[in-house]
Amino acid sequence: MALSGLVLVLFVMGHMLGNLQIFLGPEVINAYAYKLHELLPASALWAVRLVLLGTIAVHIWAAVTLTLDNRKARPQGYLEDKVVQASYSSRTMRMSGIILLAFIIFHIAHFTVRAVPGMQYESESKESRILEKTEVPLVKDGEAVLKNGQEEMTFNVNDMMVAGFKVWWVSAFYIIATGLLCMHLTHGFSSMFQSVGLRNGLWRRRLDRAALAYGWVVFIGFAIIPIAVMAGLLKQDPTGGLVSQVGETAAITESLEK
Amino acid sequence: MNLDSKIPEGPLSEKWSSHKFNMKLVNPSNRRKYSVIVVGSGLAGGSAAASLAEQGYNVSCFCYQDSPRRAHSIAAQGGINASKNYQNDGDSVYRLFYDTVKGGDYRAREANVYRLSEVSSDIIDQCAANGVPFAREYGGLLANRSFGGAQVSRTFYARGQTGQQLLLGAYSALSKQIGLGKVKMFNRHEMLDLVKVDGHAKGIIVRNMATGELTRHASDAVVLATGGYGNVFFLSTNAQGCNVTAAYRAHKRGAGMANPCYTQIHPTCIPVHGDKQSKLTLMSESLRNDGRIWTPKDAEVAAKIRKGETDPNSVAEDDRDYFLERKYPSFGNLAPRDISSRAAKEACDEGRGVASTGLGVFLDFRDAIKRDGQNTIKERYGNLFDMYQCITGDNPYETPMMIFPAVHYTMGGLWVDYNLESTIPGMFVGGEANFSDHGANRLGASALMQGLSDGYFVLPYTVGNYLGKQGVADAGKVTTEHPAFAEAEANVKARTDKLLSIGGTESPRSFHKRLGHIIWEQCGMARSKEGLEGAIKDLQALRKEFWTNLRVVGDADGINPELERAGRVADFIEFGELMCRDALMREESCGGHFRVEHQTEDGEALRDDENFAFAGVWEYKGDDIEPQLHKESLIYENVELATRSYK
Amino acid sequence: MEKTMDLTLKVWRQKSANSTGTFETYGVKDVSEGSSFLEMLDTLSEDLVEKGKEPVAFDHDCREGICGSCSMTINGIPHGPEKATTACQLHMRHFHDGQTITIEPWRAKPFPVIKDLVVDRSPFDRIIQSGGFITSRAGSAVDANAIPISKATADYAMDAAACIGCGACVAACPNASAMLFTGAKVSHMNSLPQGKAEKDRRTLAMVATMDGEGFGGCTNVGECEAACPKSISLDMIAHLNRDYATAQIKNFFKPVA
Missing domain, CATH: 1.20.58.100 (Fumarate reductase/succinate dehydrogenase flavoprotein-like, C-terminal domain)
Incomplete structure (x- = not known):
């Protein structure tokens, strides 16, 4: 649990930092996405993806075996069962974990596989997207846009996120899930040190506080994006963020028309 | 009844060594042919069972608790004496021996006490090696304290839980042997009779307390380490299950019972609170270092305190009787256990007792707190004050503690010779269950020493000696079919x-x-x-x-x-x-x-x-027949008999 | 005079290991607030005996909080509501007149009920038998001062060794895990220089026995520490985890002959 948890804890932080680049402007986050997809060899990307999926699988497998063992260890419960000091998050790891799993599946389907029914994904035609300015232009593949007259590949992650979070229930689910993630982490982050024996009374207090801070940072870091989208602070940018100057859009349109 | 104490010849300090040399040995490869029953799993029984198994004998060990770790040795608080002289303050084997004989009011057997004092050092070594976390000084060496009025610091301790730690040490050694299959452990089993064949102890009958089943167990020797009989008083500091049954059943089968009237009453226990009480709780004697013991001079004032009409703090200095300080000016509140207990009883008999039952005296820290400050007192006795408050609900920093004597230890027990063998051949008795080492009064921190001495260092030799004498041809001959x-x-x-x-x-x-x-x-x-x-x-x-x-x-x-x-x-x-x-x-x-x-x-x-x-040894003669008294004369060759005085 | 109270008790009654149990409700009257919880149960027993009924069976012995015999869950908390207190040291002044108190046995598969509130805790003994000792035959010890032990180490070992083996940790753990018990014993012995030689062997063997007995796994929720009458710290579990991990790694790379 602890070792797979550690990988996931680190991933969550990396993922969050990546996402937050949306506030630096569409060009930054899109370039980041582009780099992830195109600059690394595809095998590396897949390796990372598989490691992450594998880690999740190990985490789930460990959780399921632990849960089954633990259920078996107490076939008969108490009539009255009081909790003295166990935190709410520590006692709800199973529930928060299960909901998070559901969310992760949705999340991957939504933003990685991009195959959630009912979501409007962009058509294959690049022209139509630019020209028609589809309202929910979720991007399925990389596309070429012009920058300074050069054709460059980009992923319009900015639009994808903005468009995705404009759907209220997507945002709601996302915020709730990251809230649960926060809870899951406030126990898991500190617990992970305990499980490998790197904790004592003093460090337990410190790590518990660090875990709480970590959980909240992750929650705020993730949840702020849908909130910003709902509040209208983040907007779509059909150019993929590569056009930062007035007039360039026209140029692109022009070039595409040719 | 033959009361041959079998004290070895020779000078006191060489008796045990020469006796060990003269004992019969059992060849290591023959030891597995013998079986030994050990009843009781406290300090004496647990350590004896473990040590005998280590030597190669097949041991069966019985205890009435659900685990051998719960024997009442676990409740001993203060410490264990040993004549290590680590403090360089003049201790020696002879001084520990002398103090113990004197403390026992010259009613113990010299040779046994000397041996106890001799092996006391080995006990500390053995326990430290077993992982007993004795208190240490910053330099890493063992710490000692002075205890029970001793003039030297010879008491080793593990916080206030010395008995617990020593017992867990013996229990872990025993557990290892159980894991190896050398000891068969019978938890929740109570010995209900001793079986004798041709005059020798050859087995026991036990009741499985969980299933009710009666079972027979045969062996080549039987060791009883079944503790004391303090619960004859109903209220004592003993555990609820402590009983005399095993020892008394053996007595009925012919074992002499020695000095049963020697019982120790500890002065600092929490008073009885009502008729539903099941047990008395001991408070450490160390409290008497700073607390002053008193009752009101006037019985009427005491009556008002009992009814809660008068606050003890409001009793004027002149109206208080600090009776120990008055009677024993040189020892004052630190007078020995028996003397302090009697003085408290006398005060209560005069109607001057406090506590709701009238059976209690004050142990007051008011002056000590005034003198040294509450923090100092808290550092010294904080845990004891907390324990007192937990049980009584009173805060001893504000209102004086109340104490009353309670039965704590029994010096009498089954008569044994120098080999710890009873008058029934093949039945050995160790620990509090025997009568041997404390005479008429036990000194503080000596009970743990005796239990472990018997179990680790005496019985493993003397039981082997008996088995060796019986001869290997007889090993395992008697079965439960007899x-x-x-x-x-x-x-x-x-x-x-x-x-x-x-x-x-x-x-x-x-x-x-x-x-x-x-x-x-x-x-x-x-x-x-x-x-x-x-x-x-x-x-x-x-x-x-x-x-x-x-x-x-x-x-x-x-x-x-x-x-x-x-x-x-x-x-x-x-x-x-x-x-x-x-x-x-x-x-x-x-x-x-x-x-x-x-x-x-x-x-x-x-x-x-x-x-x-002399030691008074009683022989059972029948249910309604008076028991017969036998006497073992106590001969003092080394210590001069003197009157104890604490004035 | 001491105050008294009347109480309603809901007590688990079970004739034997194989029969099914049920809760019975009893009233006890005039319980003095100075009595201990077990003395209150004694009163109930006497009342039941008076009526020719079998008293409630429960394990108890020293009644001063050190033998570890008493084992009952009182209103949902092992050993009851007072912190760092065994049931025998719990006094009735912490309850009030008219209160209903639920009394249940330890609930864990490795601790089957034998009768009423009495459970079989022999798995704890077996964990110790598999490795909870420092091998040192009687007579083979060196002088106790030959191996200095720093005060800090001795104090730490004593903190761990204070465990009374009552099983409240298992009873309180939502997973019925025995990690606090095992951790305490491992920490005690592994931290002392005398215990180092058998450290890895001890740790692996005790954990294997513990798992084999059917205790649940630790999820670091900390209920064990809260219920422990001797306030054994979760640090002992961390210590066990650390030593277990080290032992596993060493075991993995041990030289093969």
Whole structure:
């Protein structure tokens, strides 16, 4: 649990930092996405993806075996069962974990596989997207846009996120899930040190506080994006963020028309 | 009854070494042919079982608790003595020996005490090697404290839980042997009879307390380490299950019972709070270093305090009687256990007792707090004050503590010779269950020493000596098929059936309480001829009533706490009678035994060395026949008999 | 005079290991607030005996909080509501007149009920038998001062060794895990220089036995520490985890002959 948890804890932080680049402007986050997809060899990307999926699988497998063992260890419960000091998050790891799993599946389907029914994904035609300015232009593949007259590949992650979070229930689910993630982490982050024996009374207090801070940072870091989208602070940018100057859009349109 | 103490010849300091050399040895490869039964898993039993198994004998160990780790040795707080002289303050084997003989009021056997003192150092080494976390100094060496009024610092300790840690050490050694299959452990088993074949102890009958099943166990030797009989008083600091049954059953089978009247009353226990109380709790004696013991001078003031009408803090200095300081100016509040206990009882007898029952005296820290400040007192006694508050609900920083004496330890027990062998050949007795080392009064921190000495360093030799003498041809020859086992089992069964079928109206606990009341009043801190004679009559009547009006609910087929208590109380009633007889016979005052007829003009104990320098050993003769007294003369070749004085 | 109270008790009654149990409700009257919880149960027992009924069976012995015999869950908390207190040291002044108190046995598969509130805790003994010792035959010890032990180490070992083996940790753990018990014993022995030689062997063997007995796994929720009458710290579990991980790694790379 602890070792797979550690990988996931680190991933969550990396993922969050990546996402937050949306506030630096569409060009930054899109370039980041582009780099992830195109600059690394595809095998590396897949390796990372598989490691992450594998880690999740190990985490789930460990959780399921632990849960089954633990259920078996107490076939008969108490009539009255009081909790003295166990935190709410520590006692709800199973529930928060299960909901998070559901969310992760949705999340991957939504933003990685991009195959959630009912979501409007962009058509294959690049022209139509630019020209028609589809309202929910979720991007399925990389596309070429012009920058300074050069054709460059980009992923319009900015639009994808903005468009995705404009759907209220997507945002709601996302915020709730990251809230649960926060809870899951406030126990898991500190617990992970305990499980490998790197904790004592003093460090337990410190790590518990660090875990709480970590959980909240992750929650705020993730949840702020849908909130910003709902509040209208983040907007779509059909150019993929590569056009930062007035007039360039026209140029692109022009070039595409040719 | 043959009371040959088998004390080895030669000078005191060489007796044990030469005896070890002269003992019969059993070849290591032959040891596995022998089996030994150990009853009890406390310090003596646990360490004996582990050590015998380490040597290669097949051991069966029995305890009534659900785990050998729960034996009542675990409750000892203060510490364990050893003549290491780590403090360079003049301790030696001889000084520990001398102090123990003197502390026992010259009623212990010199050779045994000397051996105890000799092996005391090995015990500390053994326990440290076993992982007992003794208190250490910053330099990493063992810490010591002075305890129980000793002039040297020879007490080793592990916080206030020395007994627990020593027991867990012995338990872990025992557990290792159980894991290896060398010891078969029988938890929740109670010994109900001893089986003798051709005069030798060859086995026991036990009841599985979880299933009710009676089983027979045969062996080549039997070791009893079944603790003391303090619960004959009903209220004592002993655990609820502590009982005399195993020892008394062995007594009925022919083992001599020595000095049963030697009981120790500890002065600093929390007073009784009401008639529902089941147990008395000891507070460490160290409290007397700073606390001042007093009662009001005026019985009327005491009565008002009892009713809660007067706040003890409001009693003026002149109206307080600091009776220990008054009577024993040089020792004051630190007077020995027996003396302090009696003084408190006298004050209460005069109607000056406090606590709701009138049985309590104050142990007041007011002056100490004024002198040293609350923080200093808290550092010294914080945990004890917390414990007191937990039990009584009173805050001892604000209102004086109340204490009263309680039965704590029993020096008497089954008679054993130098080999710890009883008058039944092949039956050995260790720890509190035997009578050997403490005479008429035990010093603080000596009980743990004796238990482990017996178990780790004496019995493993002397049991082997006995087995070696029997010869390997006889090893394992007696089996449970022998008719003596059937006879003993039938006896146990008949007795159990009888207990269940009396069909009277009074519960075992109620009889136990009544027994305790008689013993406490007549055979407690102060004993008189008249009182003891009356007590014997009362106990005989109680016994009759018990066997005609007892009610035991439930059956014999499983856990039945009523049946367990009934069996124990039955033995306690008979044993109590023996105690009173012993106290009546001993026309002197010594150690824990105080006969009001034998005191000096100012109320101090008056020993009679000319007529009573012997161990009184009782032989069982039959249910309604007076037991027969035998005497083992105590010969003092090294220590000069003197009067203890604490003025 | 001490105050008294009347109480309603809901007590688990079970005739034997194989029978099914049920809760019975009893009233007890005039319980003095100075009595201990077990003395209150004694009163109930006497009342039941008076009526010719079998008293409630429960394990108890020293009644001063050190033997570890008493084992009952009182109103949902092992050993009851007072912190760092065994049931025998719990006094009735912490309850009030008219209160209903639920009394249940330890609930864990490795601790089957034998009768009423009495459970079989022999798995704890077996964990110790598999490795909870420092091998040192009687007579083979060196002088106790030959191996200095720093005060800090001795104090730490004592903190761990204070465990009374009552099983409240298992009873309180939502997973019925025995990690606090095992951790305490491992920490005690592994931290002392005398215990180092058998450290890895001890740790692996005790954990294997513990798992084999059917205790649940630790999820670091900390209920064990809260219920422990001796306040054994979760640090002992961390210590066990650390030593277990080290032992596993060493075991993995041990030289093969």
